[in-house]
Amino acid sequence: MSRKATLILLIALPNVALAQDTRMERIRQAFPPEAVAQIETIVVDAEAAGIPTEPLLDKALEGAAKRVPTDRVIAAVASYSRSLAESRSLVGTGHDATAVVAGADALRRGVQPETVRSLADASTGGLAVPLVVLGDLIEAGVPQLEAFAVVEGALAQQHGPSRSLKERWRSSTDRMKYWPSQARCAV
Numbered sequence: 001m002s003r004k005a006t007l008i009l010l011i012a013l014p015n016v017a018l019a020q021d022t023r024m025e026r027i028r029q030a031f032p033p034e035a036v037a038q039i040e041t042i043v044v045d046a047e048a049a050g051i052p053t054e055p056l057l058d059k060a061l062e063g064a065a066k067r068v069p070t071d072r073v074i075a076a077v078a079s080y081s082r083s084l085a086e087s088r089s090l091v092g093t094g095h096d097a098t099a100v101v102a103g104a105d106a107l108r109r110g111v112q113p114e115t116v117r118s119l120a121d122a123s124t125g126g127l128a129v130p131l132v133v134l135g136d137l138i139e140a141g142v143p144q145l146e147a148f149a150v151v152e153g154a155l156a157q158q159h160g161p162s163r164s165l166k167e168r169w170r171s172s173t174d175r176m177k178y179w180p181s182q183a184r185c186a187v
Contacts, residue, residue, distance in 0.1 A: 023054075023057040023058070023061060024040070024057065026061055026064075027039055027057065027060050027061065027064070030060075030061070030064035031060075031064065031070055031073070032070065035070045035073070035074060038074050039056075039060050039073075039074065039077055042056060042074075042077050042078055042081050043056050043057065045081070046081045046084065046085070049085060049088070050088060050093065051081065051084045051085055051088055051100065052084060052097035052100055052101060054097075055080065055084065055101055056077050056080060056081055056084070059073075059076055059077050059080050060073055060077050063076060063077075080104070083104040083107060083108065084100055084101070084104050086104070086107065086113070087100045087101070087103030087104040087106075087107060087116070088100050088103075090103055090107075090113055090116045090117045090120060091103045091116065091117075091120040091127060092120055095120060095123075095127045096128075098126075098128040099120070099126070099127035099128050099131065101128070102127065102128040102129075102131035102132050102135075103116050103120070103127075103131055105131070105132070105135060106131045106132070106134055106135040106138075109135035109136075109138055109139050110135075110138045110139065111131070111134055111135055111138050111144070112144055115134070115144055115148050116131065118148065119131065119134060119148065119151065119152070122152055122155065123155060125155075130151050130154075130155060133151055133154075134147055134148065134151045137150065137151070
């Protein structure tokens with residue numbers, strides 16, 4: 001590893017730990033000790049399983065900011081942890097934390113688990129953007145197989161899925177070809 005890369009890691013790692021400590025401190029201030037213990041247990045278990053923990057801490061803080069009852073916050077954090085665990089099992093260990101979070105979001109938005117796994121298997125680069133685009137298409141009413149084919153086709157074209165999908169979406173001919181009902185709505 002180069003000196004520059006080592007230096008960046010040495011500077012960045014304490015900041016990540018500090019950010020988590022800051023989040024945990026805010027959680028300790030926002031919730032009663034019993035709730036904090038439950039949240040910490042969920043976070044420690046998630047970390048041991050290789051699941052990103054920052055989104056779990058953020059979920060707890062979101063609940064505190066919205067003044068959601070403590071039992072519902074704990075249930076939401078536990079549920080999100082399960083979603084992230086399912087996503088991690090689908091995307092595999094070869095993808096980063098952003099892919100795991102995007103996978104959990106895609107599942108929440110209606111993307112089938114098999115589709116997430118297939119996209120993860122087909123992806124040789126970043127997976128987060130293709131999963132977000134896939135979730136967007138599914139939420140827009142595009143059938144699962146067609147949405148997957150579009151994202152997979154964009155990935156195969158050697159340029160980013162965002163550019164290719166944006167070009168396809170702007171073309172009314174393609175909209176009518178792939179998604180007739182959405183094309184009529186857009187006119």
